[in-house]
C-alpha cells in the first residue's frame with residue numbers, strides 16, 4: 040500500500056469517527072490481581088461504528104472481546120481499571136456513572152445479547168415474564184398490547200411460542216440464547232452489542248439469528264457482533280476487527296477480509312486458514328498469557344513472517360498492526 044492510499048484510509052477513519060454511533064479511542068482495560076499481577080485484557084482499542092453498520096469483532100478465546108463489550112456497558116468487576124474514551128451520542132461510556140448507564144444507556148441506547156444468557160435470566164421468572172417486563176420497562180407499549188409485543192420479540196429471535204412459559208432452567212443453551220436475543224431487541228436501541236449470539240444454535244438458526252441482527256442494523260442502527268463464528272461474521276458484517284492478545288491488530292472491510300484478497304495481518308490470515316472449508320490448518324502454538332505479554336509483537340512467537348523487527352510492538356497503521364503485513368504499508 041502506498042502513502043497516498045494510507046492517507047486516504049486515515050481520512051476515511053476521521054470521517055467515520057464524525058458520523059459514528061459509537062466512537063472508541065484508546066480503550067484499555069487492566070485487571071489488578073492479588074499479589075500485584077496485572078491482566079492486560081484490552082489495550083488501546085480504536086474503532087468506530089456507523090449507523091446501519093455491522094462490525095464483527097473476532098479473535099480466539101480469551102483475547103479480550105467480551106471484556107471490551109463489558110467495558111462499554113460499565114459491567115466490569117471491581118478489580119478492573121479502564122482508560123480511553125467510548126462516545127455514544129455525546130456520552131463517554133467510560134466516564135459515565137452507574138446511574139447514567141443504568142437509566143439511559145443499558146437497554147435504551149445500547150442493547151446487549153450477553154455471552155452467557157442463562158446467567159442473565161432470573162431463575163424464578165418465565166421467558167414470557169422476562170419479555171413482558173422488558174417491554175414495560177423499555178417501551179411505551181400499553182399494558183393491553185404487551186403480551187403481543189413480547190410474543191413478536193420472541194418470534195423475531197426465533198424463540199418458539201411453545202416455550203414462552205418455560206423457566207430458564209428448562210431451556211437448552213440454544214433456547215436461552217434466543218431468549219436473550221429477543222430481550223435485547225425489545226428496546227430498539229440504536230446500538231446492539233451481541234456477544235456470541237449464535238453459540239449453541241444449529242446452522243439454520245445461526246443464519247436466522249444473524250439475519251435478524253443484520254435487519255436490526257439495516258434500519259440505521261449499529262451492530263457490534265462479537266463472535267468466534269467467522270461464517271456468521273462473513274454473512275452479515277460490513278467490517279471486521281481482529282483482536283489478538285487484547286489488541287485490535289487489523290480492521291478491514293468484510294468483502295476484502297473474506298474475499299479473494301484476504302486480510303493483511305498474518306494472524307487474521309491464520310484465523311481464516313483454520314476454517315474447515317478453507318485450509319483447515321490451525322495456527323500453531325497458543326496465545327500468550329495476558330498477565331505476561333512479551334515486549335514486542337504478541338503474535339511473533341506463532342507468526343510465520345516474524346523477523347527481528349517484531350521485537351518491538353507494531354502500531355496500528357492504515358488498518359493493520361504488523362511490521363510485515365501481507366501487503367506492506369508505506
Ligand SMILES: Nc1ncnc2c1ncn2[C@@H]1O[C@H](COP(=O)(O)OP(=O)(O)OP(=O)(O)O)[C@@H](O)[C@H]1O
Nearest residue numbers: 070078080099100101102103104105106107116329
Ligand atoms: N475479573 C477478571 N479478573 C482477571 N482477569 C479477567 C477477569 N475477567 C476476564 N479476565 C481475563 O481477561 C481476558 C479476556 O477475557 P474475555 O472474556 O474478554 O475473552 P474473549 O475474547 O471474550 O474470549 P471468550 O470468547 O472465550 O469469552 C482473559 O484472559 C480473561 O481471563
